[in-house]
Amino acid sequence: MTASDAEKAPTTEVPAGAPAEAETPTAEETAVEAVEAATEETEAASDEAAAPAPEAAEEPAAAAPVAAAAPKPRAPKPGAPKPGSFKAPSPVVVAKQATHHVVAVPVVADVSEERMEEALAHGLVEDGVAYVIVDDERVEVGPAADDDALHAYAVAYFELEASVERFHARLATAELGPKDIDETLAHLDAAVSTPAVVGDLDPVKARLEEIRSEAVTVRDRILEERRVAREEALAAREQIVATAEALAAKPEGQVHWKNDTAELRALLDAWKEAQRAGARIPKDVERELWKRFTHARSAFEKARKHHFAELDRANTDVASRKEALVAKAEELAQTTDWDRGARGFRDLMGEWRTAGRGRRSVDDALWKRFQAAQDSFFEARRSASDAEDEALSGNVEGKEAAVVEAEALLPIKDLQAVKQALRPLQDRFEAAGRVPRADAARLAKRMGAVEKAVRDAEEAEWDRRNPEKEARSSGMATQLQASIASLEEEIAVAKKAKKDTKKLEDTLAAQKSWLDVL
Numbered sequence: 001m002t003a004s005d006a007e008k009a010p011t012t013e014v015p016a017g018a019p020a021e022a023e024t025p026t027a028e029e030t031a032v033e034a035v036e037a038a039t040e041e042t043e044a045a046s047d048e049a050a051a052p053a054p055e056a057a058e059e060p061a062a063a064a065p066v067a068a069a070a071p072k073p074r075a076p077k078p079g080a081p082k083p084g085s086f087k088a089p090s091p092v093v094v095a096k097q098a099t100h101h102v103v104a105v106p107v108v109a110d111v112s113e114e115r116m117e118e119a120l121a122h123g124l125v126e127d128g129v130a131y132v133i134v135d136d137e138r139v140e141v142g143p144a145a146d147d148d149a150l151h152a153y154a155v156a157y158f159e160l161e162a163s164v165e166r167f168h169a170r171l172a173t174a175e176l177g178p179k180d181i182d183e184t185l186a187h188l189d190a191a192v193s194t195p196a197v198v199g200d201l202d203p204v205k206a207r208l209e210e211i212r213s214e215a216v217t218v219r220d221r222i223l224e225e226r227r228v229a230r231e232e233a234l235a236a237r238e239q240i241v242a243t244a245e246a247l248a249a250k251p252e253g254q255v256h257w258k259n260d261t262a263e264l265r266a267l268l269d270a271w272k273e274a275q276r277a278g279a280r281i282p283k284d285v286e287r288e289l290w291k292r293f294t295h296a297r298s299a300f301e302k303a304r305k306h307h308f309a310e311l312d313r314a315n316t317d318v319a320s321r322k323e324a325l326v327a328k329a330e331e332l333a334q335t336t337d338w339d340r341g342a343r344g345f346r347d348l349m350g351e352w353r354t355a356g357r358g359r360r361s362v363d364d365a366l367w368k369r370f371q372a373a374q375d376s377f378f379e380a381r382r383s384a385s386d387a388e389d390e391a392l393s394g395n396v397e398g399k400e401a402a403v404v405e406a407e408a409l410l411p412i413k414d415l416q417a418v419k420q421a422l423r424p425l426q427d428r429f430e431a432a433g434r435v436p437r438a439d440a441a442r443l444a445k446r447m448g449a450v451e452k453a454v455r456d457a458e459e460a461e462w463d464r465r466n467p468e469k470e471a472r473s474s475g476m477a478t479q480l481q482a483s484i485a486s487l488e489e490e491i492a493v494a495k496k497a498k499k500d501t502k503k504l505e506d507t508l509a510a511q512k513s514w515l516d517v518l
Helices: 003-008 027-038 043-050 054-058 063-068 091-097 113-120 147-171 178-193 201-248 257-277 283-332 338-354 360-407 415-431 437-465 467-496 502-517
Strands: 123-126 129-134 137-143
Touching: 113 147, 123 147, 129 147, 129 201, 137 147, 147 178, 147 201, 178 201, 201 257, 201 283, 257 283, 283 338, 283 360, 338 360, 360 415, 360 437, 415 437, 467 502
Parallel strands: none
Antiparallel strands: 123 129, 129 137
């Protein structure tokens, strides 16, 4: 039930002079029962609120004469708030949310005869018109055939009083919006300032003024909360749009297409959730933000489609190049020219590395074919090599014997004799034929060591017999001999003079060692 519901629900149109008819429980009375339960009113009060009004049973007979009196003027609606529809809060909700003391809301059925008489005392009927006394002045409230017709206006007075208290009770439930509060206050003000009721209006006016200050505080608080919520909602939408624009503005090389696409989708979900559950923002601002957001998403999607189109073309080119390499590898795998095949696969592998990367599934399938061709070739070569090694294994013994005899010539004592003995052994080594590659390398290394020792000995012999070197050595020896003789004489003279000869003797010893080397 909205604010206006509570105001208009109790209002009934009463013909002038007609008795009040039995009341039935209304939505208003249901709300009253809820408030009474929240304030721990007794069950008896609730039952009375739902019961018919007592005055309806008291005056059944008076209805006919008054009704027979020509025309039946309709009494104006009492100045109660306008009706609407709102859901009455449960007693538990009201009790939990009570921010101020909620008094028991008066119910017309609960009004005592004494209070009814007090209300009627503030009215009178004169010349078919009902008046209410306000500040010693008569204020017209509506038509009335006689004094009994004032009863309906008195009932309307208590309905007005109850409407004021219902409005006060509903302020605590936070169900009223600022518009509801303003409209309700306006209706209540109109009902009090231009009354259509009979009763003491001063207490109602005073009570309304007390409630007004609280209502204004609640309205201002709600308006402030809404303002803050709108600002937060606007900031959240701005953040969504800014993030989307940042994703769309990324250089293509920095975009992580999978993650960024998922993030942009999450931003769209966040926008929908903010639109559904968040505070409302101005329509023109929302349209402008949505335009920016849509533009960013469109730009990102356009870049994504272009990227993957280019990637598809590049993948197709890579696949074509690698397909050609696989075809060459499969053809090369059939050759028995092992050297040419090995060189060919080495070159193909280099081209494969520079062919680029394509779609993983295609690359993996092509690589399996390439590797299968390569493995097939090298397996065939290995099998042929093994067969050849087995056929050549009989030559190992002859080469081994030649190497052993050559190694027995070392160390070299007579160079000429070693050279003469080595030549036939080398011939036997070659004549033994091919051997398996593992044995060939091992035996060639051993025979090469003997041949190197002979070459080193030849070079040493040549150096020793070299005429130029010998002439240089003879000249140096003569000079050293002369220097040694001079030093010996100088040392002898120094000793006779009892001088220190240590430095001269060191020089003499060094020159003698040089002479020995020469």
